[in-house]
Amino acid sequence: MSIIHLLAAAAEAGAKGVLSQAAFNLMKATEAKQKALAIKNNPDFLIRAAALVEETKRVFIELANDKVSLDEGKQDIILFNISADKVDDNPSKTIN
Incomplete structure (x- = not known):
C-alpha cells in the first residue's frame, strides 16, 4: 500500500487537496497506459499514455x-x- 493509493482514495471520496488530486490523476494515467498496452496495435497512443504517466x-x-x-x-x-x-490494492493499479 502506498501513499499514492491512500491519497487517490481520498480524492475519490471527495477530497479536493492538490496532492490527493495529483495522486488520483497519476492512478488514472497509469490505468490509461495499461489499457494502451492492451491495445498493442496503437503505438502512438502507448507513447502518449507513457508520457502522460511520466x-x-x-x-x-x-x-x-x-x-x-x-x-x-x-x-x-x-x-x-x-x-x-x-x-483497492489491486496489483493491476500499480504505478509504473
Missing part, C-alpha cells in the same frame, strides 16, 4: 516535496478516514 508522476513528486501540499494530503486522508483496508 508527467503526472513528476507533478505528484513535486507536490509531495512541498510541505503545504503534503500536510494538506495528510489531512485529506484523515478527513475522509482513508485506511489501507478501505483501498
Whole structure:
C-alpha cells in the first residue's frame, strides 16, 4: 500500500487537496497506459499514455516535496478516514 493509493482514495471520496488530486490523476494515467498496452496495435497512443504517466508522476513528486501540499494530503486522508483496508490494492493499479 502506498501513499499514492491512500491519497487517490481520498480524492475519490471527495477530497479536493492538490496532492490527493495529483495522486488520483497519476492512478488514472497509469490505468490509461495499461489499457494502451492492451491495445498493442496503437503505438502512438502507448507513447502518449507513457508520457502522460511520466508527467503526472513528476507533478505528484513535486507536490509531495512541498510541505503545504503534503500536510494538506495528510489531512485529506484523515478527513475522509482513508485506511489501507478501505483501498483497492489491486496489483493491476500499480504505478509504473
